[in-house]
Amino acid sequence: MAVEAASGAHRPAGRPTQKVLSKELITAAALKLIEAGGYDRLTMSALAKALQVAPSALYNHVASKQDVLVLVQDDIIKSIDVSAFGSRPWDEAVRRWAWSYRDVFTRHTPLIPIIAVLPVTGAPQTLRMYETLTSAFLQDGWPEPLIVPAIVALESFIFGSAFDVGAPSDIFESGELAEANPNFTSAVRSQELGAGGSAADAAFRLGLEGLIGGLQAQRAAWSAG
Amino acid sequence: MAVEAASGAHRPAGRPTQKVLSKELITAAALKLIEAGGYDRLTMSALAKALQVAPSALYNHVASKQDVLVLVQDDIIKSIDVSAFGSRPWDEAVRRWAWSYRDVFTRHTPLIPIIAVLPVTGAPQTLRMYETLTSAFLQDGWPEPLIVPAIVALESFIFGSAFDVGAPSDIFESGELAEANPNFTSAVRSQELGAGGSAADAAFRLGLEGLIGGLQAQRAAWSAG
DNA sequence: TCAAGTAAATGAACGTTATTCATTTACTAC
């Protein structure tokens, strides 16, 4: 006599009649856990519990926790704003993309060490973003050999900056070592913050504007031979 | 009848006659472990074994493993080359410092998430480096409010770039998705590498030169009001 | 149609890891 699965019912061993897991479901559940409690809360046990499944069941769909993180990574890439590429001038499009990219990864810094060394083969959405960028650079007249280095340089700056945002605002307070380091102590106090921005935002703005201008100069230098 | 401690002798419980541990010894042993086998090999147990001590003994000197990493972090900062500041022009000094900084952290990427949010109070060597930088920027005539944002921007770029170096050289190979992403695939193939350099080096060079030039432009814009 | 193979779940187990605690012994200060 079959019993319909009640909400608290226990699933017996053996392959279930209808699928209860998939990569998509795992990705969504992982993302939900992360948003609720950060990366500390993302454990294979917690993930299994959220999906109402035994931890070992996850390993029929992913090879490791690292694998889960790769799925999450490729998913959140979709939320980066690339809409300005193609419709707006190069510098403005890069600016919008970069701020959006940084904001997304500010909430996902533990993914940075992963994405930075992850072959794009395993991350179709990431590849898609690169394609969009490359097309826009070409459209803008960039010499092809400079495009990938330029993207990587921008990305590196973005990743590094994402870490900054999470830093405590008093990170540069010298404390008792202030007297031994007077110039830096003073510079910290006089730091330009910009309109209503945090120190991290000010540094990102300065660096991004510098990088955008500097890359354009490098491009001009290349074209000049 | 007291027995001199032979090399393989077992230390009895209780406070030892002469100190066997200190923060300095722990730092040195941790660094040695990391250099020998990377951060995976740095466990509290391995550290204790290297120091011929029980794991719990470490906790009389550090509060946590995180604490050990902070000690290591502040130690390796000393190996960054700041010698050009004060003796060479601003841009050349920044260039040398940045390459050196990146090279050091290439071998210590797991420290990046830590240093990026670590209050400088707990890292005197790091503070010292910032003081050296600030003095050089002032010497060069930089407006004080821009100095900290500029340093943070450079550092962010350096940290992000350090991750890149560890990436496999075929990280951007599109594989079976090549046809769907033709522009990027082509750009990867035509990528400018520079004289005998890796892709990571080329991107770092391009970005660093862009950033150096761009920051100088930002500085000029600020001074002009 | 049946048999073999594979997919996908459970549940028990394992080896690490960082960390804590009780205990012991030596040093230090009043």
Next chain:
DNA sequence: GTAGTAAATGAATAACGTTCATTTACTTGA
């Protein structure tokens, strides 16, 4: 000298990622 603290051992713990045997359902080929 006695109380308190510093610094070691060794046993214990909880959490985590992962593996394995087992069970059951679906799929495929003769």
